[in-house]
Amino acid sequence: MARIGIIGSEGRMGHALERAIAEAGHDCSGGVDRGGDPAALADASDVLVDFSAPGALDANLHAAVGAGIPILVGTTGLEEKHHAALDSAAGAIAVLQTGNTSLGVTLLAHLVREAASRLGDDWDIEVLEMHHRMKVDAPSGTALLLGEAAAAGRGIELAGHCERGRDGHTGARKRGAIGFASLRGGTVAGEHSVILAGTQERLTLAHHAEDRMIFAHGAVRGAEWLLGQAAGRYAMGQVLGL
Known part of the structure; x- marks a missing residue:
């Protein structure tokens, strides 16, 4: 004990x-x-x-x-x-x-890293997260953890390849970028999806916290x-x- x-x-x-x-x-x-x-x-x-x-x-x-x-x-x-x-x-x-102590999220980060390491940078990576209305930081620590996992899989630094807060005329998405989108509302404990979007196909790895x-x-x-x-x-x- x-x-x-x-x-x-x-x-x-x-x-x-x-x-x-x-x-x-x-x-x-x-x-x-x-x-x-x-x-x-x-x-x-x-x-x-x-x-x-x-x-x-x-x-x-x-x-x-x-x-x-x-x-x-x-x-x-x-x-x-x-x-x-x-x-x-x-x-x-x-x-x-850690940005998240969930064992499921821990395994998800491992899978994201593996997927990113095997798919080329012509596959666009987007990290989508939603949390309760009281959360004060964005992107969430978990979203950043998943973004770091994707960057590590590609052998790059996240800081130099992330896109956040798109608004207005932003221009075309940069090849190899890792995007983030944050949603806030209600009492959501935490939902995270990592979308790997290729040409005419899309892979989504996700975790939903219920409690x-x-x-x-x-x-x-x-x-x-x-x-x-x-x-x-x-x-x-x-x-x-x-």
Whole structure:
């Protein structure tokens, strides 16, 4: 039985995580939210799971490093400076960062990478996602994860090949581009489709989240896997042995 601490405990994912931890037979060592002390939580835990906000990441990583325990970061909306902080922390502890903790999405990303690696850049790639009306970032972390998987399959950098927010007279689609479209509304937990459109044929790989608990169960699975891992930066694919 592991002691799992929750950062972002008052959010929807925080409450789902508390339930998932109990269902997996582990102990929830506590939780912190905005204004809380992650260092005290880290001292009482074997592993931390962070679903808070990008602005809290530095303090959360510092707490994990100070306690010498691993941390799983599922916070989305991260920027380059946040990834630099993750890399730095990974020099001292095991860090698993992902845009989505669903095991199904993890496998989907693997399939997207495989498809992109086998189909030429004459196949257009579009990533379509929809989430509930309260989501604040776009494209979603999962959409970016899938875009990165497609780019990795093609051996390119996503940053130099993505197209977002098309509006007005945009001109023809660039060959090899990876496009993104974001929809918001209702209470949708998360829907993602990766469309590979060729000449007179189209392949769609998709995932539909029906309940937020899938992310919580995946996060607990990832936290379990992190226990005992050497310092380094890890991804959800490694949890599934991909």
